[in-house]
Amino acid sequence: METLTRASQPKLKLRGIGKEFVLPRTGEHTVALDSVDLDVARGEFLCIVGPSGCGKTTILNMIAGLAKPTSGTLTIDGKPIEGPGADRGVVFQDYALFPWKTVRENIEFGPRYRIGATMSRQERNERVRQLIDLVALNGAENKYPYELSGGMRQRCAFARALANEPDVLLMDEPFAALDAQTRVILQEELLRIWGEDDAGADRRTVVFITHGIDEAVFLADRIVVMSSHPGRINEIKPVALPRPRKPEIRADTRFQELVEEIWQLIRHEAYAATIKA
Amino acid sequence: MKANAFNGKGMPAGARSDRSAVWPLLLSRKVADLAIYLRTMIIFLLVWQGASLWIGNPILLPTPIDVARSFVELAGSGELVSNMLASVWRLLLSFVIAAAVAIPLGFAMGLNRILFEMIDPTVELLRPISGIAWIPLGLFILGIGDALPTAIMFYGAFFPLLINTITAVRAVDRSYVNAARTLGVGEATVLRQVIVPAALPGILVGARLAAGAGWMSMVAAELIGAPSGLGFAVEWYRELLMTPKVLAFIVLIGLMGYLFDRVLRALQRGMTGWAEPRGVS
Amino acid sequence: MTRLADSHLLRAAVLPVTLLVVWQLAVMLHTPSPRTPLPTHVVETAWTLLKTGDLPLALLQSFGRVLAGFAWAAAFGLVLGALMGTYRAFDRALDPLVESFRPIAPIALLPLAILWFGTGTPAAAFIVGYAAFFPMIVNTIHGVKSVDPQLVRAARTLGVGRFTILRTVVLPGAMPYVFVGARLALGVAWTSIIAAELAVGAKAGGGSTGGIGQMMFVFYAYSVDLNGIIVCMVSVGIVAMIIDRGLRRLEYWMLPWKR
Numbered sequence: 001m002e003t004l005t006r007a008s009q010p011k012l013k014l015r016g017i018g019k020e021f022v023l024p025r026t027g028e029h030t031v032a033l034d035s036v037d038l039d040v041a042r043g044e045f046l047c048i049v050g051p052s053g054c055g056k057t058t059i060l061n062m063i064a065g066l067a068k069p070t071s072g073t074l075t076i077d078g079k080p081i082e083g084p085g086a087d088r089g090v091v092f093q094d095y096a097l098f099p100w101k102t103v104r105e106n107i108e109f110g111p112r113y114r115i116g117a118t119m120s121r122q123e124r125n126e127r128v129r130q131l132i133d134l135v136a137l138n139g140a141e142n143k144y145p146y147e148l149s150g151g152m153r154q155r156c157a158f159a160r161a162l163a164n165e166p167d168v169l170l171m172d173e174p175f176a177a178l179d180a181q182t183r184v185i186l187q188e189e190l191l192r193i194w195g196e197d198d199a200g201a202d203r204r205t206v207v208f209i210t211h212g213i214d215e216a217v218f219l220a221d222r223i224v225v226m227s228s229h230p231g232r233i234n235e236i237k238p239v240a241l242p243r244p245r246k247p248e249i250r251a252d253t254r255f256q257e258l259v260e261e262i263w264q265l266i267r268h269e270a271y272a273a274t275i276k277a
Numbered sequence: 278m279k280a281n282a283f284n285g286k287g288m289p290a291g292a293r294s295d296r297s298a299v300w301p302l303l304l305s306r307k308v309a310d311l312a313i314y315l316r317t318m319i320i321f322l323l324v325w326q327g328a329s330l331w332i333g334n335p336i337l338l339p340t341p342i343d344v345a346r347s348f349v350e351l352a353g354s355g356e357l358v359s360n361m362l363a364s365v366w367r368l369l370l371s372f373v374i375a376a377a378v379a380i381p382l383g384f385a386m387g388l389n390r391i392l393f394e395m396i397d398p399t400v401e402l403l404r405p406i407s408g409i410a411w412i413p414l415g416l417f418i419l420g421i422g423d424a425l426p427t428a429i430m431f432y433g434a435f436f437p438l439l440i441n442t443i444t445a446v447r448a449v450d451r452s453y454v455n456a457a458r459t460l461g462v463g464e465a466t467v468l469r470q471v472i473v474p475a476a477l478p479g480i481l482v483g484a485r486l487a488a489g490a491g492w493m494s495m496v497a498a499e500l501i502g503a504p505s506g507l508g509f510a511v512e513w514y515r516e517l518l519m520t521p522k523v524l525a526f527i528v529l530i531g532l533m534g535y536l537f538d539r540v541l542r543a544l545q546r547g548m549t550g551w552a553e554p555r556g557v558s
Numbered sequence: 559m560t561r562l563a564d565s566h567l568l569r570a571a572v573l574p575v576t577l578l579v580v581w582q583l584a585v586m587l588h589t590p591s592p593r594t595p596l597p598t599h600v601v602e603t604a605w606t607l608l609k610t611g612d613l614p615l616a617l618l619q620s621f622g623r624v625l626a627g628f629a630w631a632a633a634f635g636l637v638l639g640a641l642m643g644t645y646r647a648f649d650r651a652l653d654p655l656v657e658s659f660r661p662i663a664p665i666a667l668l669p670l671a672i673l674w675f676g677t678g679t680p681a682a683a684f685i686v687g688y689a690a691f692f693p694m695i696v697n698t699i700h701g702v703k704s705v706d707p708q709l710v711r712a713a714r715t716l717g718v719g720r721f722t723i724l725r726t727v728v729l730p731g732a733m734p735y736v737f738v739g740a741r742l743a744l745g746v747a748w749t750s751i752i753a754a755e756l757a758v759g760a761k762a763g764g765g766s767t768g769g770i771g772q773m774m775f776v777f778y779a780y781s782v783d784l785n786g787i788i789v790c791m792v793s794v795g796i797v798a799m800i801i802d803r804g805l806r807r808l809e810y811w812m813l814p815w816k817r
Contacts, residue, residue: 310650313650313651313654314654316651317651317652317653317654317655318654318655318658321655336673337673337674391569394566394569394570395569395570395572395573396573397570398570398571398573398574399573399574399577402574402795403795404795405794405795405796405797405798405799405802406791406792406794406795406798407749407752407753407794407798409665409749409752409753409756410752410774410790410791410794410795411791412756413756413774413775413777413778413787414784414787414788414791416778417778417784417787492663493663493665496663496665496666497663497665497753497756497757500665500668500669500757501756501757501760508665508666511666511669512669514669515669515670515672515673518673520670520673523669523670523673524670527662527666527667527670528662530661530662530663530666531658531659531661531662531666532661533661534661534662534663535657535658535661538661
């Protein structure tokens with residue numbers, strides 16, 4: 001009975017989330033987010049797409065605890081989110097790998113230094129080794145970030161976030177800085193690392209932000225389409241494509257149609273962004 | 278003047294430094310640089326020798342040979358080393374004290390806005406008053422001796438170190454701090470494991486500037502109020518009208534200043550080699 | 559009340575005011591002889607010096623020397639710097655000299671300057687010129703080198719002669735760095751003149767060289783007027799600030815494309 005309730009309870013609950021900025025000098029109000037309601041289920045891969053300025057990064061930062069909403073409530077497993085924590089791992093757009101630490105040191109950072117860390121050095125090394133295998137960075141353990149390619153840095157950033165075994169993984173346009181080919185490869189790698197072959201409820205919950213609609217359709221279970229001015233949810237589209245997602249699925253008609261539908265939702269805003277400052 | 282023609286000693290005359298050259302360009306480039314350096318210095322020394330012979334007054338302008346000779350003399354008599362040690366010791370002492378005060382203070386001011394606003398105005402008021410202006414007051418309080426140059430050097434080294442530390446701490450990329458926080462670490466760890474390493478390159482730049490500033494203050498302070506040291510030696514021999522020795526010490530001051538800078542640069546590169554230039558993501 | 563506590567001005571004033579008050583009280587409770595430096599005495603002395611015109615005169619004398627030395631340094635520095643920045647051969651030839659002399663602090667040459675020029679304005683001006691030279695030349699070279707070579711090539715294809723290019727393309731393009739160099743040079747020159755005047759005063763036993771550094775020395779060695787010394791120190795600081803801020807303003811105003 002209990003596992004059923006747990007499984008059906010949303011992992012993340014956003015109710016009436018709003019974010020307003022007041023410019024100190026002019027007193028001008030800018031509404032970045034306007035009353036966003038969102039449930040994220042356990043083990044779900046959720047993508048958020050939308051034009052620039054729609055507030056998707058703001059939502060992510062709020063879930064991560066790096067920003068506070070000006071109105072509304074935000075809970076994880078029913079508990080309010082107060083600040084950043086090891087239960088919500090983040091992969092940043094610019095990777096944010098510590099340049100003075102090696103790949104290994106970056107990955108073990110969370111398990112080693114987080115509040116309430118209890119792992120012994122052996123356990124830690126074992127975990128790091130597993131992760132390095134998982135993200136296929138063998139051989140690069142003792143390299144520094146500046147010695148790595150973009151794709152390798154991204155893998156290291158994954159591994160670092162995963163090392164803490166967070167319940168929720170937040171990813172802010174992680175592939176934006178990569179070339180198109182690497183991006184495609186890493187999308188497939190991400191799904192593999194996420195464990196899309198495994199059973200649903202044991203997987204981590206992922207919230208993934210991207211500009212790329214085809215990326216979102218390839219990766220997600222559901223896609224949140226947002227609009228801007230003010231930032232709000234336009235529509236939530238489920239992605240009924242089978243898992244595991246094979247690369248060929250990109251050529252599938254259903255895939256293409258979904259991409260087109262979503263594009264139509266945001267096209268005019270994307271256009272407007274290119275002609276207005 | 279042909280900007281591209283190269284007629285240094287390391288390469289055949291008429292050879293051009295263009296990319297199609299098959300030579301191991303890097304090695305010959307270094308040799309060529311050294312050759313040009315030597316050529317300039319030799320010309321300089323020759324001009325100097327000529328000028329001093331023409332002026333004919335060894336007190337006014339001794340020949341390079343005289344200076345070299347007095348160098349050897351001073352080295353032999355131990356004066357070179359003893360004065361050098363006195364000055365270097367003061368530099369080290371003042372630098373260590375300056376670092377011990379400026380770096381923690383810089384961190385505190387860089388991290389805490391309120392503290393910064395309280396202390397910075399006073400810092401900005403004191404900074405334009407160069408260490409040298411403090412010498413008369415310093416002479417009064419400390420008198421002639423070891424303490425005065427050290428205090429002045431401390432003052433000179435303090436500000437670059439403080440200001441660079443504050444800037445370095447403030448410039449730490451927010452992303453690193455955010456990344457650490459989302460990995461669940463506490464604030465003390467963030468400071469120790471993230472902010473300190475991230476600010477280190479900037480702090481080391483400040484250290485290099487501080488050492489240079491301290492060294493420069495040393496000369497002024499010792500000239501006026503010290504019983505030993507390189508600045509003192511320069512003045513001492515001037516009063517004795519022994520110009521070759523004066524020049525020998527001046528050259529030594531310059532040389533040591535240069536060496537310190539090189540050493541600190543190497544240290545900077547060694548300790549923070551991971552700090553790649555921006556724009557390489 | 560919280561509004562006041564939040565104000566930037568209040569926070570800025572807390573430390574200096576506290577220190578001044580402590581200083582004043584501490585001395586007053588001990589032995590307030592008129593020689594003891596006290597904030598109140600300092601203010602009195604400052605007022606006297608201003609009224610008699612001694613202070614402004616000394617400052618002007620020193621600053622005059624600074625300008626004289628700076629003019630030479632700027633002329634040499636700009637010309638040589640422009641040449642070195644443009645022609646690699648020039649750069650390679652002269653750079654060893656510049657880099658070898660740069661670590662030799664201006665003050666270290668003072669005894670030499672006294673030897674050559676005697677104790678007086680020429681020695682001080684020499685030191686100032688030497689001090690101001692290096693920031694000027696280093697920054698000019700950097701400024702010239704920072705000019706986009708494409709601009710120069712574009713001018714060449716329009717048939718413009720080399721020297722005209724230097725004058726109309728390179729030098730304006732190098733202006734931002736030249737300004738920085740000038741600001742640094744004047745700052746260093748000001749510091750050097752104080753040191754030079756102090757040292758000259760100390761060696762020449764006062765004399766009539768004038769200037770604020772010399773005034774400071776007189777206060778130290780003759781009238782033993784500590785308040786006077788402090789007045790001089792503060793004026794030195796104020797002038798340094800004015801130079802720096804003034805030049806920043808000038809930069810801002812003259813280089814609108816940098817804003």
